[in-house]
Structures are given as C-alpha cells and as structure tokens.
Amino acid sequence: MKQHVLIHKKTNKRLMLFEDRDFEMKNPIEHYGNQTIVKQMILNGISKEEINGDKELTAMNREIFRNALDHWLKLKGEFQKIKVPKNLIQLLKTNRKRDQEKLLDGFILTPEILTSFIFTAYHEFGYTLSQYSAEFSQKDLNTIKMPNAKIMDCGKHWHCFFTAFNSLRGEETRLGKKEGRLYYMSNVFGIDRVEVVKQIKSGGSKLGCLPYITLEPYGHSWEVF
Structure with a gap:
C-alpha cells in the first residue's frame, strides 16, 4: 500500500491518499475497517x-494495533451518526434515468456523507462495493494508480460514483470557481457495467456527458473513501 500527498487547490489542505488495490463486491464496512x-x-x-503476519508484532506495535482498532471503531461510529440525505436513499429506489438526474441536480456532498451512504446502502439494502482504478500522470508525481470509481451492486442494479485526480484536488471549474466533482451513472443509463469498468480503467474518456455532484473538500474520511 503506497502513500501519496496531495494539496487541495481551494483549501490548501494537505491530503494523505493511499494507493489501494481494486476489489469487487465486498462488504464495504468490513473492507474499509481492515x-x-x-x-x-x-x-x-x-x-x-508485521502487518502481513510474517513477523510477530512487538509489544509496542501490539499497542499501536489496539489503538488502530479503537480508531476505526470510533470512525465507524461517527459515520453511523451521519444522516444520509433522502435524495441518496431515493436514488436506490428509482429506476428512471431522468429521476436519478433530477435527484442529483445541484446536489452538494461531502466524502463523509458519501461514505455513510455506502455503508447504509450495504446495511439496509444489501449493496456490495467494488473499486476500480485508472492510471494518471501528474506534473509533480510519477504515474500512479489512483482509486477513482466506486460501484455499488445489488443484483442487476448498480450505481457508480466516479471521480478524477483533479477533482480530488478541487481543480474543476464551474462559473469561474474551483470545485471537486463526483460523476454518477447507473444501470439505467444504457451503459453495460462491463464497459463502464473498461472505460474507468482506461481513464473514462468515452463515458460521455454525465451528471455530477459537487464534492466538498475532504475532512477526515480520506482515510476511508
């Protein structure tokens, strides 16, 4: 697991991002806890x-592990207290593209709320989570593999939230203002899931014009999402 540091253009906040492997249809609460x-x-x-279990943890590192577990339990508790907006819950119940676009029109979201939504979608509706990545080259970084898409699945129904490297840094522009964006598509958009994953892995350039949510600057949930 690699670490990358980004500086958010709008807030000048230092973000620590970890390069995680892609995964498919997992319990998001369990996965993010680990x-x-x-x-x-x-x-x-x-x-x-020591992390992989090839070497026994020292006494000091066992204490670090216990603190890490406590940190996760506290973090999970904080997410469970977040009230998920009705628009997002309704998104899971709507099977019309136009209705989904209307629900997200002008919507502003924090990563904390999105993470809480992902957990709620699993716990209450049975949606698993998958993550897919693409390669991005940046001036101040070598070519790195960045998580940029989450797909929630429940049977034939799926919902994809897609972001790009510049959105994580708040570099997209609307009406002259910098902002982060989280693009959205689902199984009712007429795009096959296999093709969506293929496009995400190649950079997402052929996914067309998609509705998006304005993504507020990260708080602490970069540790999770």
Missing part, C-alpha cells in the same frame, strides 16, 4: 512483515 486499521499501522511505522 484498510483503515492497516493504514494507521503504516502511519505509525509498523513494518510490512
């Missing part, structure tokens, strides 16, 4: 061998 604990262990200097 990832958050591992990230905390990495940030506190525990070796890869």
Whole structure:
C-alpha cells in the first residue's frame, strides 16, 4: 500500500491518499475497517512483515494495533451518526434515468456523507462495493494508480460514483470557481457495467456527458473513501 500527498487547490489542505488495490463486491464496512486499521499501522511505522503476519508484532506495535482498532471503531461510529440525505436513499429506489438526474441536480456532498451512504446502502439494502482504478500522470508525481470509481451492486442494479485526480484536488471549474466533482451513472443509463469498468480503467474518456455532484473538500474520511 503506497502513500501519496496531495494539496487541495481551494483549501490548501494537505491530503494523505493511499494507493489501494481494486476489489469487487465486498462488504464495504468490513473492507474499509481492515484498510483503515492497516493504514494507521503504516502511519505509525509498523513494518510490512508485521502487518502481513510474517513477523510477530512487538509489544509496542501490539499497542499501536489496539489503538488502530479503537480508531476505526470510533470512525465507524461517527459515520453511523451521519444522516444520509433522502435524495441518496431515493436514488436506490428509482429506476428512471431522468429521476436519478433530477435527484442529483445541484446536489452538494461531502466524502463523509458519501461514505455513510455506502455503508447504509450495504446495511439496509444489501449493496456490495467494488473499486476500480485508472492510471494518471501528474506534473509533480510519477504515474500512479489512483482509486477513482466506486460501484455499488445489488443484483442487476448498480450505481457508480466516479471521480478524477483533479477533482480530488478541487481543480474543476464551474462559473469561474474551483470545485471537486463526483460523476454518477447507473444501470439505467444504457451503459453495460462491463464497459463502464473498461472505460474507468482506461481513464473514462468515452463515458460521455454525465451528471455530477459537487464534492466538498475532504475532512477526515480520506482515510476511508
């Protein structure tokens, strides 16, 4: 798991992002719990061998692990307290593209709320989560693999939230103002899921004009989402 530091253009806030592997149709709460604990262990200097179980944790590192677990449980509790907007819940119940676009028109979202929505969609509606990545080249970074799409699946129904590297940094422009964007599509958009994943992995350039949500600057949920 690699670490990357970004500076948000609007807030000048330092963001620590981790390069995570793609995964498919997992319990998002369990997956992010494991990832958050591992990230905390990495940030506190525990070796890869100890994290992987190839080497026994030292007494000090066992304490770091317990603190990482406590950190995740506290973080999960915070997400569970967040009230998910009705528009997002309705998004899961609507099977018309026009209705979905209307629900998201002018919608502003924080990463914390989005993460809470993903957890709620799993817990209450049975939606699993997949993550897919593309390659991006930036002036100040080498070519890196960045998480840029989440797809929630429940049977034949799926909802995809897609962001690009410049959106994470708040560099997209609307009416002369910088903002972050989270693009959206679903199974009712007439695009096959297999093709969506293919396009995401190649950079998403052929996905067409998609509705988007304005993404507010990150708080602390970069650790999760």
